[in-house]
Amino acid sequence: MNLKSDNVIKGPERAPNRSLFYAMGYTEEQLNRPLVGVISAFSEIVPGHIHLEKIVESVKTGVLMNGGTPITIPSIGVCDGIAMGHIGMKYSLPSRELIADSVESMAIAHGLDALVLVPNCDKIVPGMIMGALRLNLPTVLISGGPMLAGLNDGEEISLSYMFEAVGSYKAGMITEERLGEIERSACPSCGSCAGMYTANSMNCLSEAIGLALPGNGTVPAVYAQRLALAKKSGMAVMELLKEDIKIKDIITEKSVENALACDMALGCSTNTVLHLLAIANEAEIPLDLNLINKVSEKVPNLCHLAPAGPTHMEELYVAGGIGAVQKELTKRNLLHTDLITVTGKTLGENIKDCYIKNHKVIRPIEEPYSETGGLAILWGNIAKRGAVVKRSAVADEMLVHEGPARVFDSEDMAIKAIYEGKIKSGDVVVIRYEGPKGGPGMREMLNPTSALAGMKLDKSVALITDGRFSGASRGASIGHVSPEASAGGAIGIIEEGDIIQIDIPNYSLNLKITDEELENRMKNFIPKEQEKIKGWLGRYQRLVTSSDRGAILE
Structure with missing residues (x-):
């Protein structure tokens, strides 16, 4: 196969380049394999990213198992919750562009052959996808997974409840002590905040568009299955490289329509509109706001996850996840099921055995929350x-x-x-x-x-x-x-x-x-x-x- 890395490390004129790899402890055997960039948003300032080192190590294991040389490359990431309510929030959406630019810069500068994107939160997911689209390499996305819901007085809660509690406190409806109790229980684990907020919306849509393996959107961050999924993602990117399946083969006009359909069924964040428009722009796919209402008119809303309702991401996972939602939409031919995905199979093949396991979390298409989308x-x-x-x-x-x-x-x-x-x-x-x-x-x-x-x-x-x-x-x-x-x-x-x-x-x-x-x-x-x-x-x-x-x- 023709590899981008050949331009960096092959031939006598690239001896200086190879010497710098040897300075880092790489071996000849590693340099004779495809170089796979594992773009990691790990940091110690974002709860959705605090555990990504473990995800990255699992991805690297998968790449190694299937004949590649994984190389970790860092990405910045802003925690929207921590940035909320002060000047820091002005930097959240702009950070998406910096992330896209850095993915493009690092991959081209070092001749990477394929990418595994490891984001989790808000702008990091679309930012990495945008950068990858500029490169058009074989690419798989594996996120860090959602946070578990908190429990307070036997009631499931999450970050949106925490912010609302501030309003209740300001109105004199709860005490400062009660506010303190809630803040210590709202976010009980690492992961992207537990409702259908922007981070989980984008991780679900990454799966729906075909760029992530089944389960990416909903397997909780703390579950062992998340690490197994990361290993499989590392293996999958090597299969894409062997088959020469690139990100633009997966993200197409029809797969964006699939993502929009899932968006409507799930009741995702309004921020998905900004991000899908930006992703479509990088993919050179025509998309405008009129299409969103056209899709919304056809696709019923099947889920009311927090903040729209009382359920959270772990319940969506147990109820069958994104695959179950997609399978339900096929009952009205609302998806393009013949599209290739990062599994190497079509969407239809991926979801053929999926079904709803809890109709309180995912409603059947015959009994939606509404006949129009979220x-x-x-x-x-x-x-x-x-x-x-x-x-x-x-x-x-x-x-x-x-x-x-x-x-x-x-x-x-x-x-x-x-x-x-x-x-x-x-x-x-x-x-x-x-x-x-x-x-x-x-x-x-x-x-x-x-x-x-x-x-x-x-x-x-x-x-x-x-x-x-x-x-x-x-x-x-x-x-x-x-x-x-x-x-x-x-x-x-x-x-x-x-x-x-x-x-x-x-x-x-x-x-x-x-x-x-x-x-x-x-x-x-x-x-x-x-x-x-x-x-x-x-x-x-x-x-x-x-x-x-x-x-x-x-």
Whole structure:
């Protein structure tokens, strides 16, 4: 086979290169095998990554067992939960681009022949996939797996419950001692936080798109099966290399549609929209927001995992995992089952023996939570290029809502008003200048949504923003409003007390003013001048595109 590494280590002119490998203790036998980059996001600052060294060692064992030379290469990763609610969150989404760039840089610079991606949390998963797509090498993704749910007074809890508890404390509904009890029990193990938040959403979709082995999305981080899956992933990438099956053979227009279908059935995070758009861009696949509603119209929502419901990832695993969800969708021919996956088999072959083992966790397709999918794209005079809502996590009484705007030019201003009890039932909280450019960095806003939920206002107050919400957010939380305020979007001309109309079933989001008034306001609108920012975040602000394009860089 023709190997990329031949350009680095073969022939007399590459003797200096080989000498540097020998300086690291490599042998001739190792250099005569394909070089497989094992891209590891291990660190001691992310609970989803604290155990990845063990996953990496298992991957390397699998690569060695099947004739390759594994080489560990590090990747950065931001913990969204730790970065939440302060300036650190401005760096979360931008880190996706740094990760993609580093995968591209390291693989090309060192002539790697294949890749095993070992991420787990939020932006790290799409970032690694984006970088791998630029290289188009044989690639397998194996994540670190989900965290177990916590237990408090016999009730399963996870990180979203923890954030909501802060709101309850601020409203005087629980004591500081009770808050302390919850914080010590919400996150009981390593792994990606236990609900269908962004990390687990992306790990499930990596499996659904065909880039990860069956089980990747749901096998808990602390289970021995996760290590076995890592070994099999290392073995699998060598088979892909032998068969010359590359990542772009797996991630295609049809496999992206499969991922979207699973997204709708599972009720994944709104952040999946940003990431699937960015992944499709790197794969040179046409994808826009209109397709998301088309898929949503066809695919029913079968799961209500936290924050939409009381179940967590370990229960989804026991109920049959992603394979069971996919098998259920085939009953209505909602998947392309003839596509190749990293198993070397088709999707149809992978799931032929799968079935639902617990109908309380995965509903049969004949009895879904709703006939439409978990996400919806809204359009209107506030969002001419779209906005995103996790429809499956919205209370029925909030699917259609009309109320007065409470306008804030930053998340910090909004959270202060919420904590001070200034937001009332029926209000529509508008948070702007938090988009990709305006933030910059498009902060996740779990604090305001969780505060409202903790204060029992999530079924009577809506939020809209040109920023984004965490996968752990629930309620009528509408994000990614595009164009953003900093780019002259109409969210910037909303005034305190304006009436906002939300109609999620009909995909609409509108400011209730006349066309003439809207035109006059837009004509006179001058976006707030943003402070000049130095360093990487400043470069990001200058280069980033809008959220309806996936907040990619240009």
